[in-house]
Amino acid sequence: MIAPRAAALLSGSRSIPSSRFFLPSSSSSSHCRPSRLLIWSVCYHLLHSATTTQAYSTMPSFTERSSDGIITVSPKNEAEQSALVVISHGLGDTAEGFADVAEMLAKEMPYCKFVLPTAPTQPVTMNMGMSMPSWYDIVGLDERSNESCKGIEESRQKLVDILEKEHETTGLPYNRMILAGFSQGAALSLYTGMQMKSADQKLAALVIMSGYLPAASKFTITPGLEPTPILHCHGSQDMMVNPIMAQKSKAAVLAKGALEYTHKTYPIAHTVSEDELADVAAFLKEKLPHDESCRVQLKEPSQMSVKELRAAIRKAGISSKSVGFMEKSEFVKLVADHRSGKL
Secondary structure, eight states: OOOOGGGGGGGGSOOOOTTSOOOOOTTOOOOSOOOHHHHHHHHHHHHHHSOOOHHHHTSOEEEEEOTTSOEEEEESSGGGOOEEEEEEOOTTOOGGGGHHHHHHHHHHOTTEEEEEOOOOEEEEGGGTTEEEEOSSOOOOSSTTGGGTOTTHHHHHHHHHHHHHHHHHHHOOOGGGEEEEEETHHHHHHHHHHTTOSSGGGOOSEEEEESOOOOSGGGOOOOTTOTTOOEEEEEETTOSSSOHHHHHHHHHHHHHTTOSOEEEEEESOSSSOOHHHHHHHHHHHHHHSOOOGGGOOOOOOGGGSOHHHHHHHHHHHTOGGGGTTOOSHHHHHHHHHHHHTTOO
16 A cells, blocks of 8 residues: 655644535645655556466557657557557646556556646645646535636646547547546546547446546536446545545446446555555556557558658667668668557
8 A cells, every 4th residue: 555745744734624625735745646756666666467368568668758748658659559548647746646557557458648738836725825737726624615616627638638639630539548546636636527529439348446526606618428337446545535535436426327336445545556456457457458549540651741750769678770871761771660669
């Protein structure tokens, strides 16, 4: 089991009535994020205890960090991609908080791209106006304060933009995409995934870890998205997002029309555990099984710019094979050969 970095500071936090949700109190400098070191240890154990097929080990992933805080973990051979999972972090964290988890899951699902965005840095009212990465503002601990969530629509659009860009640029269908998240990021994923623009954008599933339903009074489910499967994992000892909020969130979402909402509990605090991540991995593989017929449609190498070709070569880890190249045709052939498996 993992103890979050914030757990050591919980003694300084106020007690939380069972009818309220909780995010870091103004009396604590802790943020809603698990310890990266302990997350890494859980991922390491899972990787070395899991029965990963030999075929998967031949399809390594590539991790890329962009200047806007987005981390992308994708197959080195981008032509192998047939699924997408977007993981949103919790309050005060960044994409780095779940990079190890994404890389662990990529070992299990080498055909899947994982995108981890970072929330904008903005003042959080409940934390005395302190600026930190936050998907939306949090005013207070009571459920009425949870109704405002200033900034949630902008963050919701950020996730939608990621999904729409993937669909428009690669042709990947929405039913091969999943939104996942932890704490505030989980809340955002639930809020976004069930309110996509139309039934045509129905996702494969949603994964909610230690999260809740934000802005419940204005939350609606887009017609046609009711069957979207939801997995909600929550710690029974969570003092930041009270376990009762998980039950209330499930009841509220079902009342709005959702048809499949699975709630699982674990004997942990506000963090993730080995058992939880194993359940998440199994759920992801069930909802996004390996399917070559769903592979992305990439731009033909001959239509790519030299800059795009160089980026594809670097991502594939075959830069050494392009040393001395002078002509675009040489880069085109190398990328084409890599995608076709000739290298």
